[in-house]
Amino acid sequence: MNAWIEKQRYLIDFTLSSLARRKAKNLGLLLVYTLIVFLLASVMLFTHALRQAAAQVLAGAPEIVLQRMVAGRHDLIPPGYLERIGRIRGVQQKEGRLWGYYYDPVVKANYTFMVPNHQDIAAGTLFVGAGMARARGLAIGNLISFRSYSGQLFSFTIAGILPSDSELVSADLVLLSEADFRAFFAIAAGHFTDIALSVANPLEVRNIASKLAQQFPDARPILRAEILRTYESVFNWREGIVLALASLAILAFAILAWEKASGLSADEKREIGILKAIGWETGDVLKMKFWEGALISQAAFLIGYLTAYLHVFRFSSSLFAPVLKGWAVLYPRFELSPVIDGFQVATLFFFTVFPYAAATLVPIWRAAITDPDAVMRG
């Protein structure tokens, strides 16, 4: 057992000195390899964390939202709809919601105006999102005016800035009272933007949605699960775009790795021949070369993954956040909660470390099984 351990120590020692002897080549390879892992891991970590954040945000959303459609476009819910829903079994809670978009020509950004259902806001006051507050330079107590779509000017006092930990969803949010909202957008009493429904039993959601579709042929029910799926698709698509671009880099790396692997230098071949001639077994040579490849690929994986983690969760993915987050005038400032998916790590490990190890071992094996007497012939 001791001899076995000593032998492994000698092999690792020799491997390290072998790596050090080809310092420039191995450092270059490590750098490129690390960069690839960093790129892939950053995209994966970022989109995964975004998906998680979206899921968390939507966890508090209603199970079903009912929107009225006119000529295929979203229209206001007329009076009486809310009362009719009450007769559908399984609906635990229903409420009409008031929200809309407002384009602010000053900063060329869209705001979401909304009446909170469980919060009383004094008439003439607003609570605004942190993104908007930054864009307009607002502080509590400031006065702000908006010209409504009817041309009338409305002035509001800022009563509060929404907490920045909710900025992912509240960057462009403006909360105001129901009376102010109806007056600003000229929406008559009894009309709502849409209706939010809570359903106690998740298995009932689809049934209730189909009943709603039957009962209100001019309306469409939107399920929370569908929104989640849409988010998934959007992030998957963006992840796909970045990965498609990254595939060029991966291809370049694959060529580099293949060249290193298949093109064993004359020096390396000679070295393998010498080792065999002086008494190393083919297995010893393979083990030594395997350690060499494993050290490079695992170091690259570790460094690449750690830097990607820091990049995404400490430096807000500054390198490619614009592509992955999408475009906005009011970019929310938010810190993603660190989430690591074991399966994702394993996939990345498999697709970066394994092909490299395999690509390097095959030609080494071919060199290692040649007769050692070649060394005698120079």
Place this chain on the structure above:
Amino acid sequence: MIELKDIHKAFNAGRENEFHALKGIDLHLPAQRVTAFRGPSGSGKTTLLSIIGCLSRPTSGRVHLGDRDISGLPERFLTDIRRQSFGFIFQQFNLIRGLSAQENVMLPAYPLGGHWRTLHERAERLLGDLRLSHRRAAAVEHLSGGEQQRVAIARALINDPQIIIADEPTANLDSALALEFMAILERLHGIGKTVILTSHDPLVVDSAIVHQVIDMRDGCIVPPLPGGNG
């Protein structure tokens, strides 16, 4: 000690360029003697040396090392025998560049997995015996030809083999260094080693240190000339 019976070696067998390097060699090499194979290029000396040293297998024929028939052994066992019983000194020295003299000397012992300190001390002692202590940490590519050969000799001795195999050991040395090598050879014989070498250098084959010279030509052993030392 080493017995060769009807050894044949063919390269590229079955192809158009099939070539027979050895054509039925029968030979007995006694232990603790210095034997030299002499002959022109292409006479089969190096091929024969590589078969004796378990670096390659004969196409047909038997090789006995002591009482053991080693001609049909699989590679793993041949490697084991090569490691334990033979030490090699190659014509081009075949040292690994970038490693120090001492690391090169220790290399053949790595697969045996012995204790590091013991191995280290043995390497130091061998380098000391060959007057290379002061150069032990130097990378081998910075050593002179003579020093490189002495490192190769130390490497051949690290596993304390019974048989030393040297292929054209003086081909890359000037006369002074060649004589120095012969002195080392005498010491090796003095400590009971069997030495088998190839050479066509008169300094080697005509030396009194060499007990037996075997002439080769075209893959066959040529009978000794009357009056020669073979």
